[in-house]
Structure formats: C-alpha cells, structure tokens
Amino acid sequence: MILMKGAGDLATGVANRLKKCGFDIVMTEISKPTTVRRTVAFSQAVYDKEVEVEGIKGILASKKEDINKIISDGNIAIIVDEEAKIADEIKPDIIIDAIIAKKNLGTHIDDAPIVIALGPGFTAGVDCDCVIETKRGHYLGKTIYSGSAIPNTGVPGNVGGFTKERIIRATHDGKILPVSKIGDYVKKGDIVAYVNETPIFAQLDGIVRGMLQKDVSVFKGMKSGDIDPRCEKDHCFTISDKARSIGGGVLEAILYLRNNLD
Template identity: 50%
Template sequence: MSEHYIIVRGGGDLATGVIHRLFRCGYKVLILECEKPSAIRRKVAFCEAVYDGEAFVEGVLCSRIEDISQCRQVWEKRQIPLLVDPEAACLKTGLDGQTPAALIDGIIAKKNLGTRKEMAPVTIGLGPGFLAGEDVDYVVETMRGHDLGRIIEDDYAQPNTGVPGMVGGVSKERVLHSPEAGIIHVKSQIADLVEKGQILAYVGEVPVPASITGVLRGIIRDGYHVFKGMKIADIDPRKEEKKNCFTISDKARCIAGSVIEILLGEHILP
C-alpha cells in the first residue's frame, strides 16, 4: 500500500459502503465521526465503533482510535481506524505532517457541515448540500433513480425531497420518525420480523408502532436522545430480504464505484 491516505467524514451506512470499497481496493482510509452518531442501519455502519470500540461489516473491521498517530498501527493490522473528530481538527497536523490525498464528505446531512476544497488536493461531497467546483471538487448523486452515482463537476446534487426512495414498492411509509423529543427505549432488534402496529420502541412513554409489516432493517441505538420528527427506524416490506440487514446496500455500492472512478481519474492510486 502507498503512503498516502484518504479521509472520509462520516461512517453511516452509505459512507460505510464507500469506505468498505476503498479498503478492499487497497486504500488507507481514516474515518472521522461525531461524538454521538445516529445511524439507523447500524449493522452496516462503521460509525458504531464510536460506541463499541469496533464495528465489523462484511469481513472488514473498523477500530476506534484516540489520536491520528494511531492510524498506522491499525492499518498494519488490515483494519480501518475511526477517530472522533467532527470538526476535522486533525487536518491541522495531518499524519506525521502528511495531509490526506483526498477527503470525502459522507456525512449525508443534506447540507455542508464544513467541508472545503482547501482540506485536501481532491475533495468529494456525497449528496445534496455541496456545489461542485466551489465547495468541493466533485459531488456524487445519492438520490435513487436514473442519476444515482452520477459524478457532478459544476453543479449541486438533486435537492433532498424528504421522501424516502422506493423499497419493495413502499416509500415514505417504511420510514419511522420520532413522535416526541426524548430518550428512545428500543424493544425490537434489527432483522426482526415485525407486524404493522407492533410497538418497536418508546420515546419516553410514547409508543412507536410499526408503520408496515416487514423486516426491521434499521433502528437507532437504544438510549439515544432523539428530537421530534427525527428518523429513527426503517422497515423493509420484503420479509424474504432479512439478510439485507447485514450487507451493504446496492445504493451504497453504486456511490462507492463513483468515488473510486474519481480517485483513479485524479491518479490517486491505492
């Protein structure tokens, strides 16, 4: 493996698909995360290492570190390091004075939370909130449909519609949002088969019933402090797709391919 490395801001399920592909291609990757990630598809999200110290996704282990200087020993173990650094403060010193060859913003916040072109020689934003050519060098489209994965060099990605993509013929009905602000107490586990109306969790004392029958594809971590209207769970109506709870999605893999295309086009090799 070469001496340069890639930084990815965010370790949710879409970013994890990109990170996983980069790692499998031979790139050294460092994940930067916030102090309390709110992933829904937690079984395929490297950000869970923030809480558990490590996260294992499709044969790849991510380990939390406390300082950027620990990256090399994690890479030597053929693992991916994760650092809690929401402001990307580690860029001020870099790794032994070396800045990343590229920086990818995979936070998927639907807005730019501080990523700038000056952060690395090549910068990539995933999804809406970034103007390619100004905020970052490239933007990758994340909306499902014909343009998913399209590489944008001088425009924005499609704006967030607030309507989830279609899965098994179901769109907005498959995603659950918190009815109140408070601490969530989860009663069902990811990959459980759930029935419409079944209580999946409580926010304080307010129940959260399943909106449809299907497989609980994801649910936010137990004990998380949620706000009213926050996305907290995702149900897949296709009961036969239970195994998908533990594998990277087609959407994430598509986006990952576009990121690799950009890096290779910029002559940033593994």
C-alpha cells in the same frame, strides 16, 4: 490516504469498497452517532470500539499514533472528531464528505488535493472537485464535476413500493427504547419502540433493517429506524445496493481526478 467525514452506513459502504481497492482510510464521527443501520456502519465503533462489516474492520482511535497502528494492521481507523481537525495532522491526499447532511457543514475545495462530497448541499467546482449523486433512481452514483446533486425532496427513496412509511420516526423528544431488534419481522401496527413512554408503531409489514440503540436521545420527527418491505433478513447485515452504487461513483471520481486535475 483518504479522510472520510462521517462513518454511517452509506459512508461505510464507500469505505469498504475503497479499502478493498487498497486505500488507507480514516473516518471521523461525532461523539454520539445516530446511525440507524448500525449493523453495517463503522460509526458503531464509537460505542463498541471495534466493528466488522463484510470482512473489513473499523477500529476506534484516540490519537494519530493509534491511527497509524490501525492502518498498518490493515484496518480502517475511526476517530471522534466532529470538525475533522485530524486532517491537519495526517494531511490526507483525498477528503470525502460523507456526512449526508444535505448541506455543507464546512468542507472546502482546497482542504486536500482531491475533495469529493456525497449528495445535495455541495457544488462541484466550488465546494469540492466532484459531487456524487445519492438519490435513488436512474442517476444514483453519478459523478458530477460541474454543478450539484438533485436537491433533497424530503421524501425517502422508493423501496418495495414504499417511501415515507418505511421510516421509524420519534414521536416526542426524549430517549428511545427499542422493542424490535434489527432483523425482526413486524406487522403494520406493531409497537417497534418507545420514546419515553410513548409507543412508535410500524407503518407497514416488513423487517426492521435499522434501529437506534437504547437510550439514544431523539427529537420529535427524528429518523430512529427503518423497515424494509422486501423482508430479506440478510439485507440487515450487508451493505446496501445504494451504498455500493455510491461507492462505485466515489472510486470512479478518485481515478478520474487523479488523472485530470492540474
């Protein structure tokens, strides 16, 4: 049994790989997820009750009995549980912190027999048994059993020659009204969304790969979507290369730790 904290697109890529390898998985989420790549995120089950990503279903649960039924039917269970208190009931063998908050929000190395964390904010051997590198580049997906991941730079990874221009950010505090849908092609300067009545403009030509849904509350500067300059529409509806690489690192860590932890 694996308990994953977080069910965003990177967590979903990890969960999809682990499920296909035979693991039972429960994922926790906040009550109003803000995943921009929601077409490939099990967090969307919080809104839609059930989602499917590359042949794997994530179904919303409300209690332990629901979780047991969902898992026995061969699916992944999603539960709204910001503090992951369900761990006390299901007693998972493995906990994976996949919130990608760039800091530790409450994960401890003794929370389960195996504890794995994704990205910066954790120290292997202190907060968890293994940290997985999440920064794009040469070390993406690396398993770290002593030390930490590369610190957060605040600059998005380079995709198609672009970094910060890819990100659609809220211009004000308020509620978002998307103009462009995930999968739409846009040009630099196009209006892709509004916050209240203030427009957000595309900063490059590309395809909208992520976008918050209508009426989600945002704050100024908050990531609210992204544009992919590679313009491959299929990428909007499939797990990313980054998520697959991280998933491979998590799988390696599980198998290694099973054999090497005292």
